[in-house]
Amino acid sequence: NAGVTQTPKFQVLKTGQSMTLQCAQDMNHNSMYWYRQDPGMGLRLIYYSASEGTTDKGEVPNGYNVSRLNKREFSLRLESAAPSQTSVYFCASSEVLAGEQFFGPGTRLTVL
Amino acid sequence: LAKTTQPISMDSYEGQEVNITCSHNNIATNDYITWYQQFPSQGPRFIIQGYKTKVTNEVASLFIPADRKSSTLSLPRVSLSDTAVYYCLVGGPHNAGNMLTFGGGTRLMVKP
Secondary structure (H helix, E strand, C coil): CCCEEEECCEEEECCCCCEEEEEEECCCCCEEEEEEECCCCCEEEEEEECCCCCCEECCCCCCEEEEECCCCEEEEEECCCCHHHCEEEEEEEECCCCCCCEECCCEEEEEC | CCCCECCCEEEEECCCCEEEEEECCCCCCCCEEEEEEECCCCCCEEEEEECCEEEECCCCEEEECCCCCEEEEEECCCCHHHCEEEEEEEEECCEHHHHCCCCCCEEEEEEC
């Protein structure tokens, strides 16, 4: 039982490049989330998926897109990376929307 | 939205009891109070959740007065490994936005 897994763990991009962050959970949770955390700051919600087939914007959605591929997987895509998107990205899941969240190990992204 | 206010940082020594207070004057009738812990370079981890009075588990206790406008997370006999950021969230599935807003948290430093 791996919980929430994220790939990759680290990534360096050049400005304008695109990439997709992958997240998967094996707890049969309905809801999944993507957060970003800048140095010394709290987490900010980018997008969330209350249940399979639905996605909604969070606090800071600009520059990102998401796909809830199935109940297990929720991906985050940066279409044209910018230095302001340098951050640590956490994926999380919960059984119900806004219930106890289980977090992945994070992806550390640097955009040059 | 129910806004929460926590101290930015706290210092303690090994073996002491630590109490972190969170103010939430606008808490709604159906809101729960939830605390998460985050170690450096890791995602947050659920600690405890409560609605009123006192809740205790193997890690911490949560004290909530009758008016529910504040809550106190109590960590008994802290050790160096309790050095982390602690986040207070107020809300519930009916008010998902609050439960997905982590804020800056309280940075606890435990000294030897």
